[in-house]
Amino acid sequence: MKKNSIVRKLIITFSSITGGLLILVGLVLTIWFYKNDYNGTVESLNKQLDVVSEAVGSYLKSQEGSYEEIGRLLEIACLSNNMDGIIVDRLGYVYIVSNSKYDYLKYTNIDISSNKVPTSNKLEYSKKLIKEYSNENLGAFIKPIYSNEKLDGYIIMLQEEKRSVKHTIIIIWVAVILAVIVAAAIVKYFAELLVVKPIEEINNAAKRLAKGDVDERVKVINDNEIGELAQSFNIMAQSIEESDIIRKEFISNVSHELRSPITSIKGFIGGILDGVIPKDKENYYLKIVYDEIDRLARLVNDLLDISAMESGKFNLNISEFDINQTISLCILNLESKIQAKGLNVKAIFHENRCFAIGDRDRILQVVTNLLENAIKYSEDNGQIEVNISTKGEKIYVSIFNSGETISPEDINHIWDRFYKSDKSRTNKISTGLGLPIVRLILTQHNQDVWVNNVEGKGVKFTFTLQRNS
Incomplete structure (x- = not known):
């Protein structure tokens, strides 16, 4: 395909527009998917952590229940959401963990103040709460615990990156890229079928016509702009063929009109010079020669007039x-x-x-x-x-x-x-x-x-x- 080909430009333009639209759709789907997943997680998690928060508050207020019961409620919330949870007091000291792998955090302090801390009874998300494990991309939902309308601590739900979400996003973007490639391939195929081949046929026919093949014609297949172009080419070729016929007839006619008097003039003058024509008949034949010359002069003048008028060089007084x-x-x-x-x-x-x-x-x-x-x-x-x-x-x-x-x-x-x-x-x-x-x-x-x-x-x-x- 030529560098400046119309089809190449058409494919690039269409692919750019299609690719841009598909990328926009991919971005919208990605944002929507993340937002929808986040909202669903927050809604589910918020309900379950309300139960845990209420249990912790009751324990702190009236010593009802036990750490084991709170721990079980926390484990249920963690299992339901595929997360790990820890509970800290208002100063950031850990006193309950849902998974034994975080036992080393018990009775240690977590600097919550350096993260986004919720100011009301709702969840807030922090990307990296535990600095020691920041390389594991641990995110955390933080929910405050209130007792007697006073802040008594936080429930922290640790979340590893969701592989299913990441996998879905990859699928979306792979589909977008494949759609762009397939669209470009389809455009290329139909552009060559509907535009390139008909134009190439017309172009090749025009080259043959330029070489003198005046009976060259192209097939008019489609009733569209390309079909109109082919029809216009055929009309042009027909006109050129007719002009060529007229030109040949004109040359033939001019040749005959010139040959006839020239032959007569040559014959009579030759006869006089050779002595074939008697002396008493010379004036008679010279008169014929004069008439033929006059006829030639009229023919030449008429041809010059026609040529001047047809070329636009005919000036009127x-x-x-x-x-x-x-x-x-x-x-x-x-x-x-x-x-x-x-x-x-x-x-x-x-x-x-x-x-x-x-x-x-x-x-x-x-x-x-x-x-x-x-x-x-x-x-x-x-x-x-x-x-x-x-x-x-x-x-x-x-x-x-x-x-x-x-x-x-x-x-x-x-x-x-x-x-x-x-x-x-x-x-x-x-x-x-x-x-x-x-x-x-x-x-x-x-x-x-x-x-x-x-x-x-x-x-x-x-x-x-x-x-x-």
Whole structure:
């Protein structure tokens, strides 16, 4: 696992949080267990020592009972609580012990004043009462003995460390540590299963995609963030594959469009130089060469325009201009082509002057491309109608040509570069870039363009411009 791996950080974070919570639970359980054990011991011991204290008080007060009877009561209390007991007078001298191993303490003085001495008729706990045995961790419960409301001594219950309590605490903390380890192992397993492996699969697929394997895809297994990531990767891969197909088609189309005129130019020039073409035919073939060069120039210029627009380096010279005048100029420029097909061109201006905001030269290019397209696909002696209307802040320019309508298959592709509905690659009139340039120019102006079939009549292209109100 990598040092900066997300899963490693996830395991550390989760384990830290889980470990902290479990340690807190362990501390709470330890404190509760100790407190509960202590309270239970004190409650039980207090009741039994009350009997012993009462017996000692009665003996001191009226000499009722005997040392032996007091000793038996003390032994019962000791056996019930697994402790050893001694009784001292108010000065600290020992006069009764429950276990013979403490006989050496009889009639000796225990310095009780150096410990926490109870001030009322209740138990107090002292960690180390008998200094000589401090290394045995002897703790002691001390209970005062009163006679005639005067302090007459103390009952001291000596307690060795409880092994059962210690054992229980060890079990608690071992369980806490094991729980942390098991939790970390479970997190690691599920993190690798649900996060690491899917991400690694996506990562490996991305590397293969970067090497050119554009048909690479990943399986979308889960409906979660990882599944969404896999789905997004597949969408990206699909887009890259489509772009790669378009790129290959573009290169193929450009290569063909360039090869055709270059082959013609080379053939005709070679024929003239070799003397194959007669002298009286040279001007005719030079005119063909000139047309092919002009076609190449138009193709290169169109490609440069498309490249500039798609790369964001296309600068518009925004100004106010009369769209009516611009359309009239385009019609005049194409008059020879219009007359060659015997077309009837009609321009309908709803206002004498209609001012638009945009790059006049580029809009002139848009109108020219659309008109040339209309001339190309119009039937001989057909009709072209240009209509300029306004609505709100928009100007609507529509160009209709009579003739055949566009098939549903073609209408979805007419904006693609090098697409020609006649499927002819030898068409020397069109480069197949006119309509894509139209759309790109209007997109740069934040305007729209669309096409509609007029059933039984022809085709109409419409685009919008910003009106200068």
